[in-house]
Amino acid sequence: MTKTSAVFPQPAPGSKPTPRVYTDEQKSMIEELRQYALSLLLPETDSYHPNERRWIEEPECPARYMRAAKWKLDDGKRRIKGTIEWRREYKPDLISAEHVKIENDSGKILLNGFDYDGRPIITMRVGRQNTQPSERQILHLIFCLERAIDYMPEGQDSMLILVDYKSATLKSNPSISTALKVLHILQDHYVERLGRAIVTNLPMLLNFFFKGIGPFLDPVTREKMKFNPNLHELIPDEHLEVDFGGKFDYEFDPDSYWEQICRHAGVNADGSRFEPEWKRTQMPQQEQEESPKPVDSETSSTAPDLVADDDDVESSRAPSVQLPRASKPVSVKGGSSGKEGVEVIGEEEPNVLVASA
Structure with missing residues (x-):
């Protein structure tokens, strides 16, 4: 095996997602939630408007919230409204x-x-x-x-x-x-x-x-x-x-x-x-x-005060991927994270997750 510092930009050949299939009723609810989210958009004069619209119009965005809400439209609206407000405050994409x-x-x-x-x-x-x-x-x-x-x-x-x-x-x-x-x-x-x-x-x-x-x-x-x-x-x-x-x-x-x-x-x-x-x-x-x-x-002054601990x-099996090179690298300054589609695998240990920021 040869050591490499290259980062994979895409999946291995043969690795691909399983398409999701929605009923007509679910599609209708997804579209209704999308229209509701669009009604909450910041005015076009706001500098964050393009980012907010891009996030809402991402194809699976409302569908994810409906799946999480177990297809209860009112709960889906509550959830997506909460995230829209959080993203305005935190601006995670920026x-x-x-x-x-x-x-x-x-x-x-x-x-x-x-x-x-x-x-x-x-x-x-x-x-x-x-x-x-x-x-x-x-x-x-x-x-x-x-x-x-x-x-x-x-x-x-x-x-x-x-x-x-x-x-x-x-x-x-x-x-x-x-x-x-x-x-x-x-x-x-x-x-x-x-x-x-x-x-x-x-x-x-x-x-x-x-x-x-x-x-x-x-x-x-x-x-x-x-x-x-x-x-x-x-x-x-x-x-x-x-x-x-x-x-x-x-x-x-x-x-x-x-x-x-x-x-x-x-x-x-x-x-x-x-x-x-x-x-x-x-x-x-x-x-x-x-x-x-x-x-x-x-x-x-808008980002919430979230403090993580150190201390x-x-x-x-699919074949390897040939990593492409971009012609214009970015210079980054600085010193030297419902059960649909979920596969149950592994040991039934204490079911919890901790992320180390």
Whole structure:
């Protein structure tokens, strides 16, 4: 195996999502929720209007909220309205890449690889915590969740989160209060974005932590949680890191990783957006709308005060992907995250998830 610092920009050949099928009645409810969300849009004179419209008009957006609401329209309206208000306040799609880059210099949260269903993989290594408690830790996690969404192939609207506790300590593990803040963001504002959640290498010392946050998980999230499953059944070996028994011998380089992630997602260092090369070669040329100024938690008065704690199915494996190069890399300054479509896999351990921001 050859070491590489390249980041996979797309799933392996043969890895693709299963199309969702809706009844006519469900389609009608989805459209009604879409029209309701559009009625809440900021005025066109507001700089964030294009971002808000883009989020609402994403094909599966209202459908995700209806699935989460178990097809109860009033509950779907309540949920999507809450997220629209949260996004106006937090502006998660405009978080400055330059501001949060230092959080990733240890590689504690990596977006790299795709599972057999084409879900982008976010790997959280709890033992690599590298910063002191700050709001920036939460901003960094949200930035990673937004980039995972940018990486989703057509037809896929969820991600796989792999939480690795190798080398984790009580100091590096986030507190229960931080974990609850993360769960609130995932469950309430990234509705149905979690396709699978996996926990590996959990030490006995931290079992108490999982039991502490378990009661706060909604049943759908709980069902998606699995401990120590057979990763070869979920992820092609070419996209599964050597640390987890795969063939992907990834060598983390903070500057190279950050540049690749931002370039493929179309994110400038200040949080503004551009049309990435791969989209320009696949889509008709479209007029680009100017993005408003990105959020910097040190200067913004609108971002909430969120503070995080420091302290094998051989025949189904897909071949490797040839990684393309973009012609114009992004310069990023800075120092050296209903049961439809859910597959139940793995051990029935305490069903909980903790994300290390």
